[in-house]
Amino acid sequence: MSAKDVAKAVVLLSGGLDSATTLAIAKEQGFDCHAVSFDYQQRHRSELAAAGEIAKFFGVSEHRIMKIDSGGHGGSALTDTDIAVPETPQQGIPVTYVPARNTVFLALALGYAEVIGANDIFIGVNAVDYSGYPDCRPEFIAAFEALANVATKAAVQGARVKMHTPLMEMDKSRIIKTGSKLGVDYSMTVSCYQADSKGRACGVCDSCRFRMAGFSAAGIVDPTRYA
Amino acid sequence: MSAKDVAKAVVLLSGGLDSATTLAIAKEQGFDCHAVSFDYQQRHRSELAAAGEIAKFFGVSEHRIMKIDSGGHGGSALTDTDIAVPETPQQGIPVTYVPARNTVFLALALGYAEVIGANDIFIGVNAVDYSGYPDCRPEFIAAFEALANVATKAAVQGARVKMHTPLMEMDKSRIIKTGSKLGVDYSMTVSCYQADSKGRACGVCDSCRFRMAGFSAAGIVDPTRYA
Numbered sequence: 001m002s003a004k005d006v007a008k009a010v011v012l013l014s015g016g017l018d019s020a021t022t023l024a025i026a027k028e029q030g031f032d033c034h035a036v037s038f039d040y041q042q043r044h045r046s047e048l049a050a051a052g053e054i055a056k057f058f059g060v061s062e063h064r065i066m067k068i069d070s071g072g073h074g075g076s077a078l079t080d081t082d083i084a085v086p087e088t089p090q091q092g093i094p095v096t097y098v099p100a101r102n103t104v105f106l107a108l109a110l111g112y113a114e115v116i117g118a119n120d121i122f123i124g125v126n127a128v129d130y131s132g133y134p135d136c137r138p139e140f141i142a143a144f145e146a147l148a149n150v151a152t153k154a155a156v157q158g159a160r161v162k163m164h165t166p167l168m169e170m171d172k173s174r175i176i177k178t179g180s181k182l183g184v185d186y187s188m189t190v191s192c193y194q195a196d197s198k199g200r201a202c203g204v205c206d207s208c209r210f211r212m213a214g215f216s217a218a219g220i221v222d223p224t225r226y227a
Numbered sequence: 228m229s230a231k232d233v234a235k236a237v238v239l240l241s242g243g244l245d246s247a248t249t250l251a252i253a254k255e256q257g258f259d260c261h262a263v264s265f266d267y268q269q270r271h272r273s274e275l276a277a278a279g280e281i282a283k284f285f286g287v288s289e290h291r292i293m294k295i296d297s298g299g300h301g302g303s304a305l306t307d308t309d310i311a312v313p314e315t316p317q318q319g320i321p322v323t324y325v326p327a328r329n330t331v332f333l334a335l336a337l338g339y340a341e342v343i344g345a346n347d348i349f350i351g352v353n354a355v356d357y358s359g360y361p362d363c364r365p366e367f368i369a370a371f372e373a374l375a376n377v378a379t380k381a382a383v384q385g386a387r388v389k390m391h392t393p394l395m396e397m398d399k400s401r402i403i404k405t406g407s408k409l410g411v412d413y414s415m416t417v418s419c420y421q422a423d424s425k426g427r428a429c430g431v432c433d434s435c436r437f438r439m440a441g442f443s444a445a446g447i448v449d450p451t452r453y454a
Binding site: 066068093097103134151 | 320324329339342362366367375
């Protein structure tokens with residue numbers, strides 16, 4: 001697709017490394033990007049400030065922050081400060097899993113897409129260097145796309161939603177190399193699950209470890225600010 | 228399923244006639260019911276107070292109100308006071324359609340179900356006397372069930388989510404007869420799209436018209452309070 005088509009896309013932007021790279025790819029593909037971030041009482045809310053910086057950096061047409069208050073802690077280390085963020089590798093699906101998070105995020109993104117007339121939704125999920133979250137897998141994305149195409153007025157009227165997951169098969173090193181070529185300033189991004197209020201990373205959580213190893217393997221200097 | 232199994236269910240409870248009947252059916256089927264309502268800046272917020280009364284009436288184990296702020300009006304007469312609620316029957320999908328609403332509601336209900344360990348989700352959608360909303364159709368519910376069964380940690384670990392839509396094939400009259408037999412006090416319910424702050428109905432919107440016709444066809448006195 002060339003830039004002159006100016007098709008609109010909704011890009012999920014967490015403020016982390018993966019979603020910033022995804023936004024860069026969507027821009028490169030010529031989409032008119034509308035970014036959406038979610039305030040869900042996450043522990044690492046400094047990622048929202050990061051998302052704002054990244055959105056501005058890439059000149060998105062709109063950056064919307066949606067608030068979700070599910071009226072409870074949600075049984076995850078990312079939303080419940082009574083559950084500690086693990087600082088060593090874990091077996092299986094970790095306690096940082098947030099029940100149905102990507103289902104909720106994509107549902108809201110779908111509504112946003114319908115309102116602005118976008119048929120393309122980008123999400124930076126990844127099935128290689130990831131934490132084993134079920135809602136990052138290709139089968140989840142395929143099922144969501146199928147749902148999206150029966151869920152909306154736009155779908156009934158013939159529009160087809162396409163889910164874009166450009167990072168799905170990339171390892172962290174390749175994601176970082178790809179983003180670097182596209183001009184992503186990774187110093188703006190916050191990956192840490194327990195970043196402090198200034199966006200400084202812990203360096204020991206799952207997300208920090210994947211990120212560090214990625215920069216190392218890519219042979220690119222890690223610009224992350226550690227606490 | 229008998230009451231002694233005490234399987235937990237999440238029941239979407241809007242405060243309207245259909246969801247109140249659905250809750251009565253879920254209780255009758257022996258589920259330990261957890262009700263969830265959504266505050267999404269809807270015009271007819273008095274339905275939330277109604278939902279609270281109904282939840283109490285049926286003695287649910289928990290009634291959670293989740294807040295969603297999508298950061299915009301959402302392009303619907305139900306969330307944007309600049310768009311009038313139609314007071315005569317409309318062709319096609321009406322302006323009261325809220326983009327991806329049931330996708331968002333069910334996504335949040337799925338997260339709630341996972342947190343409390345419920346595999347059953349009840350929603351009072353109906354494909355007979357309805358307004359043509361795409362996310363009330365059987366194909367939408369089937370697609371959501373398929374999504375739910377790849378989306379969560381519980382699913383990966385072998386749980387199966389079942390969607391229950393007991394009203395799907397009922398007309399409004401049969402819904403009202405069914406609920407009346409199960410003890411639903413319909414005076415508590417608010418169906419109107421533009422009910423006033425006291426929960427009094429307009430009597431002319433789509434939702435009021437379906438409701439009135441339903442009571443009339445059922446031969447049951449309509450307890451609705453009209454403004």
